[in-house]
Amino acid sequence: MFAMRPATADDIPAVEKVILARSGWLEKRGLPSWRENAAELARQAENPDGDVWVLAEDDGRIIGCTTVQEQTPPWGWTEEELNEPAHYLYSTVTDPAYRDMKPGTVMALWAVDRAAQRGHTWVRRGCHFPGLVRYYEAQGFKLVHEVQRTRTAVYLMGRRAERVTDMEQRFGALSDPAQTPDL
Numbered sequence: 085m086f087a088m089r090p091a092t093a094d095d096i097p098a099v100e101k102v103i104l105a106r107s108g109w110l111e112k113r114g115l116p117s118w119r120e121n122a123a124e125l126a127r128q129a130e131n132p133d134g135d136v137w138v139l140a141e142d143d144g145r146i147i148g149c150t151t152v153q154e155q156t157p158p159w160g161w162t163e164e165e166l167n168e169p170a171h172y173l174y175s176t177v178t179d180p181a182y183r184d185m186k187p188g189t190v191m192a193l194w195a196v197d198r199a200a201q202r203g204h205t206w207v208r209r210g211c212h213f214p215g216l217v218r219y220y221e222a223q224g225f226k227l228v229h230e231v232q233r234t235r236t237a238v239y240l241m242g243r244r245a246e247r248v249t250d251m252e253q254r255f256g257a258l259s260d261p262a263q264t265p266d267l
Contacts, residue, residue, distance in 0.1 A: 086187075086258040088194050091129035091136040091149060098146040099138065100126035102179045109180035115213070118177070125175060139178070139191055141259065148178040148187045152195060156208050160231040160240050170206035171199040171245070182258070190254045192223045192243075199245035208242045217241065 091099065100122050107117035118125055128151070129136050139148035153172045156165065173195055178187045192207075199207045209225065211217060217227055217239045225241040232238075248254075 085252075086139055086141050086147070086190075086255045088137050088139055088191065088198075090134045091131075091138045093130035095129045095138055095140075095146060095149075096126045098144070099129045099136075099149050099177075102146060102149060103177050105179050105181065106177050125177075128175070136175075137191075139187055139258075146179075147182045147258070148176070148191050150174075150176040150191050150195070152198070156206075157210075159233065160210070160229050160238060161208075165228075168206055169202075169204040170208050170242070171195055171202075171204055173207060173209040176209075185258050187258060188219075189223050190258060192220075192225075193248045193254060194251060196224070196243055196245055197248040197251055200247050204245045206242050207245055208240065210238050210240045212236055212238060214239070 103118050103122040103125055107119040107122060110117040111119070129138070129149070135153055136149060136151050138146045140146045151174050153174070156170050156172045158166060173192070176188060176191060178191070195207050199205075207225075208228075209220065211220065220241050221227070223243070225243040227239055228242045229240040230237060231240060
């Protein structure tokens with residue numbers, strides 16, 4: 085069964101493989117990819133702070149990764165928002181071969197549940213593309229701010245933390261698509 089767990093240095097090759105697979109998917113659609121930075125991004129799996137997480141099967145197969153920070157980056161958010169306890173997600177990548185099973189949605193829901201368990205109020209994230217805004221909105225996130233960061237627009241999004249009681253079923257559905265709950 086799949087589960088989220090902290091990444092380790094041993095996960096670097098598998099994380100890089102996921103990043104490269106997603107990069108190929110993006111490039112086929114004419115979108116920017118992480119190909120040039122894949123090895124550097126994958127090396128973050130050995131971060132001693134343990135903020136990189138992988139979506140992994142019991143057999144070690146990794147189909148996704150994300151970074152979860154305990155605080156929101158200081159730019160683009162109001163002082164009041166920065167004082168609210170929140171998890172901040174970034175560098176979320178999934179293997180496109182599994183996209184029909186929605187591993188990105190499962191990882192987002194895991195983060196929402198984890199934040200609630202830790203007494204946080206919000207899960208926040210940012211992105212650079214309107215297509216990702218729509219994707220994250222389908223996961224229950226709302227666009228909170230649109231800010232200009234250097235030469236790029238950044239869309240800042242949030243979702244209230246809450247318990248997600250069917251996480252085990254959602255993880256199980258990644259191994260057995262017949263179990264897929266309504267996402």
